């Protein structure tokens with residue numbers, strides 16, 4: 001990793017010492033501090049008030065036991081987390097991740113990223129994240145429901161529409177949000193719509209929330225292409241993942257004239273030179289919750305690969321939409337030698353520091369997750385607005401609002417990178433533009 005400015009290096013050393021073993025959190029902090037050199041040079045007041053040190057320390061971290069009974073009558077045990085990272089700009093906001101890899105270091109990396117992502121949207125939301133090491137894979141609906149009820153039986157006392165507003169992330173979609181909301185309502189005896197986002201459309205959810213992270217990712221890339229007098233027409237695109245972010249990225253790329261030739265799940269990847277049949281992917285992944293390998297049973301001209309990497313597939317635009325650190329230095333070199341022009345992170349921190357370095361050295365346009373995938377949480381904030389006014393907007397209006405937010409984020413990244421002497425650097429642009437509103441709010445609100 002690159003050497004930091006001296007003051008920032010001291011902060012990073014403190015973070016390593018205070019949070020041992022949390023490697024993903026260290027990586028996320030380093031990536032932000034790496035961009036803040038020009039900011040501390042220009043604004044000594046941030047260092048004087050220990051703003052950066054305080055930003056790296058969550059305001060509150062909650063860890064709890066989640067016991068539940070499986071279909072065989074056995075008691076199962078998981079661990080639940082909610083990290084309320086920063087409330088300078090609004091109530092804590094961020095998703096819940098249910099995945100066996102979840103531990104405090106993952107939730108803290110995600111919560112930390114969320115602070116700057118949420119700030120970049122320009123909406124009044126602070127940063128937080130939560131989840132559990134529960135693995136929904138292979139579990140029945142009844143098991144998922146009992147798990148969610150047990151999880152909420154502890155979480156309810158920490159959240160609220162003006163306090164902390166969870167939503168989905170990996171392993172948490174509409175089904176889980178439904179069970180969580182039902183239990184919150186039952187315990188509190190309050191129909192508090194704004195306590196969770198990602199709700200169903202008939203009970204307080206927002207149009208476009210399901211599509212928002214994927215659509216927003218593609219809107220961001222569209223803006224980056226537009227700036228260079230280009231568009232998606234005829235572009236060859238690879239999208240990793242087959243979850244919510246990947247599926248709706250593919251949908252929007254198709255609408256804008258690009259062709260997605262590959263997607264993946266944790267078992268392997270498929271290549272379909274004719275362009276991925278999205279209805280089939282939706283049927284396999286959303287309806288049947290099955291494996292992507294089944295795609296080739298229906299489309300014999302496509303190929304399935306359970307060895308190697310999806311990033312070996314040549315493309316103009318790469319959208320990593322699966323999970324953290326899924327694209328490493330070797331993958332980046334392969335993409336570069338195959339002529340990739342744009343890499344935009346639909347997932348949170350999918351590219352390793354080596355990969356990011358390789359892209360920027362090779363002059364590939366690289367856009368980081370906290371800017372690119374902010375459309376999801378932005379549409380959550382739109383859901384909160386609708387809930388607060390007991391209103392519900394049309395699909396077209398909500399999508400237009402999302403597109404405006406993404407344009408705003410893209411412009412903020414570009415103008416901030418210019419202002420701080422790093423033109424074209426979306427990583428620095430996003431980190432600095434996300435950091436400054438939070439830092440200013442923290443200065444204004446005193447030492448808390």
Ligand code: GLU
Pocket residue numbers: 093094095096117165166167168169170197348373374376377378380
């Ligand atoms: N989990 C999503 C993210 O990483 C969405 C969070 C939300 O809507 O609150 O930003």
